[in-house]
Amino acid sequence: MTVLLDPTAERSPTSRERLPRPDSLEGLTVGLLDISKPRGDVFLDRIDQRLTERGITVKRYMKPTVAKTAPIPLRLQMGGEVNVVIEGLAD
């Protein structure tokens, strides 16, 4: 028998349960996150328009750079201000 030392972090990746999907957006605040990819604004402007027409409150956010994950203050801000976030993932 050979005994090896575990080269990994010895835990499965931190995975969290997703929040349940809302049945309706009525009465909820929707955050639109622009990740700074080209033409993300075109997509999000249209979503903004469609949601606003339905009377849903929309808040807009933007990551400083596409290359890095959202800064913690931005994540906390969104977490405190909205119920749902929509982002455009690719150009």
Place this chain on the structure above:
Amino acid sequence: MPLIPDDGLIAVVKRDCPTCVLAEPVLAELARLGALTVYTQDDPTFPGSVAAPVDDTDLGVSHRLGIEIVPTLIRRADGKDAARTYGWDRAEWERVAGFQGIGADLPAFQPGCGAKNVEPGVLERLKIRFGETGLIARRIEIGGDEDEFEAMFERGWSDGLPVVPPTEERVLRMLQGTTRDPQELVGIVPPNLQPATVEKIAINAVMAGCKPEYLPVVLAAVEAALDEPFTMHGVLATTMYVGPVVVVNGPVRRQIGMNAKGNALGQGNRANATIGRALQLVIRNIGGGRPREVDRATLGNPGKYTYCFAEDEEGSSWEPLSVERGLPRGVSAVTVFAGFGLQGIVDQKSRDPESLARSMAESLKAIHNVKLAPACDAMLVVCPEHERTFRNAGWSKARLQQELRALCEIPGDTLVAGARGIAEGGPPSLAGRMINKFRPGGLLIVRAGGGAGMFSGIIGGWSAGGAAGSLPVTKEVKT
């Protein structure tokens, strides 16, 4: 394992040691006086003149007593050492044994020999046996019928090539390459944001095939790649080709036998190959960064197995990269750069620096796409024969940087989307302006390669070069 008496005299010897053989009459004399237990490390029949030498060929007693030299004579009292001496030194033996006039026929002094329990490899096995390694990584037992190499592949620990099994013994030997505490935290590894301790890095360095003396370079490379400005998460997760490229400067290059000369960026040098690989295995195994998972590379590049080389500082008229980047000359350092592949610059005719710089600039302007500027950072690897042309004309590295920057100004008209019949390109606002291929400071220059051949190379970078994406990071190699 034999018990160690709480009281009385103990001697630890081996037949292979001439001083132990010399001291045999004294051992016999002390045994007759009824005060001595002799433990023998190699031959249980030695010393023959002692009634019942105790077999310590498994070296357990020697290890527990911390023997380093044989013969060692110890006086025990109440389960502890009351006095100890090693080698043959009559006065010392008289003091420890408490008898005068022993070994009167022997010379007064003769140095001893190294004990078997501290021989390389043996000490590690004894530490493992006695649970003294201080290593806390989870132990994984591979069944006797299981092929350990296949088992490691199946557990997902490999980059696709076989890895060296990280046994406790190998990891302990690896850790002898550094003075750092095995539990010291070197950084947090993306994407799973898991702690990389010296111990975990050493395990991956074993798997990569490193020698212990490479470990300080691996640790510095990991530290650099995990430094925030390098943005290892983005470098891993991007769809682009890049991975960390490691450039080593300073005396450590020669101390560990790195290749900075012929085929410096190619295969065949153990240090070059395994240091770069160890960094990749750390990202994979500790951080959980795996291709087609969080690593979203469209093509990747072969350098993602390993991409590490040394700068050829000897014979160069230029400052080493680490010195340019702020470290004192003579200090060993690694620089990590988010890069990919190698685009050749073949120029066998330029004999003046102006022509050669123009030649290099034209090649540089093609990185990513001739229609894209600023495109990315890049590392220009200048071969010795090209460097000689600059040296003969008195061009420093700074001068070459400056000239290349000027030569990499591109008319915006040619970069606009659709211009030159190519849809790729920038917005109409580029028209009428000059645009540089690189951000200021976005071009690194190093010297490497064999003495023959006018073949320099370009290591392309990530489109997200610069402060918003990945910046090169330089770290000193510590012990």
